[in-house]
Amino acid sequence: MKERRIHKRVIYWVLTLMIPLLAAVAIMSTYGYVKKQAVENYENPIETEENIKNYFKGNYVLYKSLYEKVSGVSIGYADLYYQDMESILGEDYEYYTSHSQAELDLFKSRIDDAIIEAAEREFSAYSEILDYYIEDTNSGIVISNTQKDIINNTDGYVFRIEIVYDEKGNAFIGDIKAENTEKVRKYATDLVLVKNKFLKDFVEKYINVEDDVIHRFQQYGTGPVNCRIVYGVTNEVWQQYQAAGLRVYSFGGLFSTVYHDYMATDVLAYIMWAFVAVALLALYLPLAKLNKKPYSEGFWGKIPVEILACAITCVMALASEIRFSIVKLLEGHAADALYEWAGLPDKSMATFLVWSGHFLLLYCIFLLAWFCGLGLRVFREKGFKDYVKENWLFYRFCAFCKRQVSKAFEALEHIDVTRSAKKTILKIVLVNALILMIISSMWLGGWGFVVVYSFLLYFGMKLYVSKLQTKYNVLLQKIEKVSEGNLSVDMTEDLGIFNPMKEKLSLIQTGFRNAVEKEVQSQRMKTELITNVSHDLKTPLTAIITYVDLLKEENLSEEKRKEYLDTLERKSLRLKVLIEDLFEVSKANSGNVILNYMDVDICNLVKQVRCELADKLEQADLDVRIELPDKKVMLSLDSQKTYRIYENLFSNIAKYSMPGTRVYVQGVLTDNEISISLKNISAQEIMVNASELVERFVRGDESRNTEGSGLGLAIAKSFVELQGGKFILECDGDLFKVTTVFPVKSI
Numbered sequence: 001m002k003e004r005r006i007h008k009r010v011i012y013w014v015l016t017l018m019i020p021l022l023a024a025v026a027i028m029s030t031y032g033y034v035k036k037q038a039v040e041n042y043e044n045p046i047e048t049e050e051n052i053k054n055y056f057k058g059n060y061v062l063y064k065s066l067y068e069k070v071s072g073v074s075i076g077y078a079d080l081y082y083q084d085m086e087s088i089l090g091e092d093y094e095y096y097t098s099h100s101q102a103e104l105d106l107f108k109s110r111i112d113d114a115i116i117e118a119a120e121r122e123f124s125a126y127s128e129i130l131d132y133y134i135e136d137t138n139s140g141i142v143i144s145n146t147q148k149d150i151i152n153n154t155d156g157y158v159f160r161i162e163i164v165y166d167e168k169g170n171a172f173i174g175d176i177k178a179e180n181t182e183k184v185r186k187y188a189t190d191l192v193l194v195k196n197k198f199l200k201d202f203v204e205k206y207i208n209v210e211d212d213v214i215h216r217f218q219q220y221g222t223g224p225v226n227c228r229i230v231y232g233v234t235n236e237v238w239q240q241y242q243a244a245g246l247r248v249y250s251f252g253g254l255f256s257t258v259y260h261d262y263m264a265t266d267v268l269a270y271i272m273w274a275f276v277a278v279a280l281l282a283l284y285l286p287l288a289k290l291n292k293k294p295y296s297e298g299f300w301g302k303i304p305v306e307i308l309a310c311a312i313t314c315v316m317a318l319a320s321e322i323r324f325s326i327v328k329l330l331e332g333h334a335a336d337a338l339y340e341w342a343g344l345p346d347k348s349m350a351t352f353l354v355w356s357g358h359f360l361l362l363y364c365i366f367l368l369a370w371f372c373g374l375g376l377r378v379f380r381e382k383g384f385k386d387y388v389k390e391n392w393l394f395y396r397f398c399a400f401c402k403r404q405v406s407k408a409f410e411a412l413e414h415i416d417v418t419r420s421a422k423k424t425i426l427k428i429v430l431v432n433a434l435i436l437m438i439i440s441s442m443w444l445g446g447w448g449f450v451v452v453y454s455f456l457l458y459f460g461m462k463l464y465v466s467k468l469q470t471k472y473n474v475l476l477q478k479i480e481k482v483s484e485g486n487l488s489v490d491m492t493e494d495l496g497i498f499n500p501m502k503e504k505l506s507l508i509q510t511g512f513r514n515a516v517e518k519e520v521q522s523q524r525m526k527t528e529l530i531t532n533v534s535h536d537l538k539t540p541l542t543a544i545i546t547y548v549d550l551l552k553e554e555n556l557s558e559e560k561r562k563e564y565l566d567t568l569e570r571k572s573l574r575l576k577v578l579i580e581d582l583f584e585v586s587k588a589n590s591g592n593v594i595l596n597y598m599d600v601d602i603c604n605l606v607k608q609v610r611c612e613l614a615d616k617l618e619q620a621d622l623d624v625r626i627e628l629p630d631k632k633v634m635l636s637l638d639s640q641k642t643y644r645i646y647e648n649l650f651s652n653i654a655k656y657s658m659p660g661t662r663v664y665v666q667g668v669l670t671d672n673e674i675s676i677s678l679k680n681i682s683a684q685e686i687m688v689n690a691s692e693l694v695e696r697f698v699r700g701d702e703s704r705n706t707e708g709s710g711l712g713l714a715i716a717k718s719f720v721e722l723q724g725g726k727f728i729l730e731c732d733g734d735l736f737k738v739t740t741v742f743p744v745k746s747i
Contacts, residue, residue: 114206282373
């Protein structure tokens with residue numbers, strides 16, 4: 001299997017190397033025919049139609065010089081050839097003359113510049129290699145750039161043409177000496193058939209006037225008159241031209257088109273067709289069977305479209321420019337130049353080297369064509385859509401820009417309005433300034449980019465505002481639902497710039513929900529309060545009334561009377577304690593309590609309370625374990641209220657703890673506060689929440705068999721919080737824990 005794969009790869013590389021090689025050989029085999037075509041297409045550069053036109057343009061330049069010499073007056077082209085300016089300008093003539101003569105002179109100077117640009121500058125270059133002669137037929141005055149007898153000595157010239165103008169400006173073609181006399185006469189005759197043809201051409205491309213005015217330049221203009229003009233190229237100039245080996249070049253850089261004879265051949269078409277053929281072979285040959293994986297998955301699948309297009313364009317440009325090397329190759333100029341430059345011993349060696357180099361150049365062109373075809377195979381395998389997405393850098397750049405713009409708009413949608421927006425505004429201004437700077441630097445199409453940018457900015461801002469409005473409406477709907485009492489509104493949507501408001505609305509929603517729950521709980525507790533107060537006040541009061549009635553009996557024994565009085569005293573004292581506790585907790589909750597602050601050693605106070613209630617704790621069969629800091633912990637507290645706090649807590653422990661259990665009193669001191677916790681095991685299962693135990697008239701045992709007002713924890717909590725402390729109550733099964741936390745004044 002491995003040998004078979006190697007065999008396929010060998011075939012693949014043979015095709016890759018041989019097909020461009022065969023294309024190069026095929027093109028070079030046509031060079032003999034190309035040279036034959038060039039010889040047939042050859043036209044003497046002196047006698048081309050374009051150069052004959054240039055000679056006739058020179059007539060107007062030479063006649064102006066002749067006119068100035070004959071008249072002795074310096075004159076401009078406009079005053080000489082467009083004397084009837086009123087007829088030429090028509091209605092516009094009144095505009096120029098009504099303002100000032102300077103306006104008309106300025107217009108004439110523009111005409112002078114146009115003729116200088118169209119004829120004088122070009123003819124001045126021709127005059128360096130072209131002999132000319134102009135004679136005024138009336139006065140016999142002559143202007144010429146040569147001492148040779150150009151009129152009678154025709155043998156000294158390889159090219160000579162004579163033009164004669166009569167008194168009306170009509171032109172006639174005289175004697176012509178040329179390699180192809182008939183063709184030159186035809187070109188010249190075509191030019192003189194239209195009188196003063198060039199007077200319109202001079203201004204048509206250089207002066208911005210209406211079409212009818214341009215035609216009047218020719219109609220009312222006057223050309224050369226009463227003169228005889230002769231042009232010629234001497235044998236010496238022509239021999240120098242040919243001696244330089246410039247037959248296929250433009251004559252002196254002034255005549256004909258470069259390589260005009262070779263350009264007329266089909267050599268470029270041959271190269272282009274061969275290039276396309278090689279690329280198509282690479283595109284459609286069944287090469288996939290010779291390759292171990294699809295081209296789209298390998299190196300070729302990663303080449304961007306732009307690079308492939310640049311490669312094809314460069315190869316096409318190189319193929320186009322190779323025409324000039326073909327000319328030098330076939331005419332022998334390249335071999336001559338290499339022979340002289342390198343100093344080779346044999347000219348045949350120079351010929352071999354330049355032909356080999358040219359063949360190598362062609363081979364490289366067609367090898368690149370083959371690789372371009374391989375690159376296009378990826379297009380066939382992926383399909384247009386995927387190929388553009390994956391291989392077109394411009395598309396990927398546009399997609400990248402789109403993502404960045406989307407991110408920018410998303411960032412704008414999520415601006416935190418609760419913070420300073422200076423940085424965001426600065427970024428937007430800088431990016432916009434950069435875009436405007438780039439647009440303003442474009443000297444071509446800048447206004448078009450401004451329009452496009454303005455449209456994009458408009459639609460982008462419209463989309464941005466539309467999204468803001470949509471999210472604002474969503475937020476408004478949720479606010480309306482919350483205002484209607486719906487406290488379960490979903491708040492999961494992304495509201496962008498309104499997210500802080502959504503969060504605040506969620507907090508309001510949570511706050512309302514908590515307030516409602518607290519209000520419901522408060523109403524329930526109020527109901528229970530009324531029930532508990534009624535029960536706790538009614539019980540001793542009923543007992544008092546009952547025993548008072550019993551004391552009214554006449555046959556009551558002294559022993560019974562004493563028993564009833566003891567019971568009355570006990571019930572009265574309970575009622576008194578209940579009323580006092582209720583009064584005290586009411587004052588604490590209303591804040592109507594006067595606190596007398598002093599320095600109190602909190603640890604010593606807790607120990608004192610424990611000692612004073614030791615009898616109750618022993619009767620309840622409780623083992624109290626105290627772990628408090630040994631040092632003094634001085635706090636600014638009301639000693640009586642603080643004593644009452646721990647008295648209520650220890651009393652609560654004595655009443656409700658399971659007999660025979662331990663009670664732990666622990667103090668933890670930090671730099672900022674001291675926390676004192678009391679833990680005990682409840683005798684009865686605690687059936688209410690820890691938060692409800694500090695409410696008024698609430699006890700852990702709902703059977704209400706124990707004594708007490710049910711206000712002990714409520715009073716303790718109120719006194720702790722009034723003095724800036726924290727009261728923490730925890731229940732875990734039967735474990736009951738109360739913690740008081742006070743800020744430390746000094747240690």
